[in-house]
Amino acid sequence: MAIKELIAVNILVPVCLILWAGSSALCKVAVGGKAFDSVTPGRYLFSLAVPIFVAVEGLRKRSLDLSGALAGVTVGFILTFTNYSFFTSLFVFFVTSSKATKFRAEKKKTIEHEFIEGGQRNWIQVLCNSVVAAQLSLFYLLDSGPQEQPIDFNISFTSSWLGMGVLGAFACANGDTWASELATVLTEKKPVLITTGETVPRGTNGGVTLIGLFISAAGGAAIGLGYYLSELVLIDARVLLSAPPQWRMVMVGAIAGFFGSLLDSFLGAKFQFSGVHCETGAVVEEPGPKVKHICGRQVLDNHAINLLSCLFTAILTPSIAQAII
Template sequence: MTAQKFLFLLLVTFPSSMILWLSNAFLSSTVGGEVVSPVRWLNATLLPILVACWGLRRHSVSFSGAVAGLIVGFLLTLGSYAFFINLLVFFVSASRATKYRSALKRKFEEDFKEGGERNWVQVVCNGGVASLMSLFYILDCGCGEQPIDLTYNYSCSWLNLAVLGALSCCNGDTWASELGTVLTSANPVLITSLKPVPRGTNGGVTVVGLVVSCLGGLVVGLGHYLTLLMMVSDSVMISAPSQWPIIIVGALGGLVGSVIDSLLGATVQFSGVDSKGRIVERGGDGVVWISGSHILDNHAVNLISSLLTAVLLPRLAFLVM
């Protein structure tokens, strides 16, 4: 990004963040509540713009996707910098995973899009649940980073883990579908019947895919953990439970989210193969049915998987934290 573009962003975002901060300060002084620092308002507006610009330059998002990403990024960054890092890790790693060995994916994916450019629907379905949980976090816990403590600070910890669950699910599923299909030559098996199916089939799983889904969630959890180490004071961290299990919880979120996505894909999402050997999500002339039915599309499956993982992961976290 050139110096002129960066200066323009500052000229746009700085007044906007100051207006938001002054509005927050006025409302807090009249009705009571927390005053969010102007630095957080500035970062919540500037950082998502920088990420959106990077995504547009890399053709990882369309213009509509970038606009939706600004809203998602604003809510997450305002809530906690750990949430922003969760989003950043997902966005960067998922974009790279989507572009990995794209020539091979083009052969068996009907809706293959060069560069994996995401529109606003995809951004909302992948980041909408996390944004909603972050909004609840802001309203219930305020703005700022808090360590996970499921015993003495359950509500805020639940919402922290829900955001982590939503984004680790999305990253784990993306890694599984984008890397698992090209890192092994073996055909996947349908998760509901364990029968072999062609690569790219909704609901198809491989051992490699399950492993990389864990890794996809793990890197999101690692980002959350490192952000807490940097942003939370030592005195607070000392009195809190050990936070390193967040990394394991993130890996669990990636695996659980990928499995949920596969179960939905195998049952309520249509998969067929056309005359060119590509996997399609719609029936028609020359399309041979493989699995599933016409109930949900891929966007809806991603949204529901993210929501279910966000709800389940805080309960599963009791196993390791």
């Protein structure tokens, strides 16, 4: 074992034991703390070690910068400790969206003036795409404690609502990322502005294509599939058999990804500036003397749009799930 791995183990294990001992002591005096009685040190270890490993890999592969890695570890610990299915949703989003961002990067440079080399995400991007899920996860933790359970609105309404809210937030983020990163380079057809139906240059905020809408649904379905597969592994088969069909959350994820992408496009068309640079022909998001306005006003940036889209989709998704599952 390498020296750095030994150091990591010698730090992680004591920290996990301290967290476990602290939570065990608190649950004896805190009202409603019984849900933490069955938490083992292993859950703390897994919840710390896996997000750290993923963050280090993100740094190594230039998917995250240092601030993004630190934010990812924090969010990852909250989600993983609360419910392993939440971590699966985060993991699917991080891996697939990172791959999508790097897909045909050279071609994107000719389309997007503000394309970021390597697709590295900083702490703002990480939080705007995951803070809604992290907050819902904390509410889940307070309501049900750290555990995995099937979605069943008849038996456990609150935890099911919060679980589907987490799924919806990640489905929105993943669907929109897939659509914006893949559709731009997979089709030569120009998108149409969602608010007017007029043809606009590729890379315009609020521009949609048929293939982009299909991809956004696929991105959301990927989150639902990850959530469902983790349930199959983590929850007793007898419990799953007595619950509603959990595979339907793949459909819920697809709808959430589709709706979230549409909402993101609508907000982008209204509240983000899009213009084309007269000399380079690249789409830009700031007005200037050589920039021709396409649509939108300079009210919100892309991070704020992502945050609002995830929030509204997370609120809507439980209602969709209630009707389907």
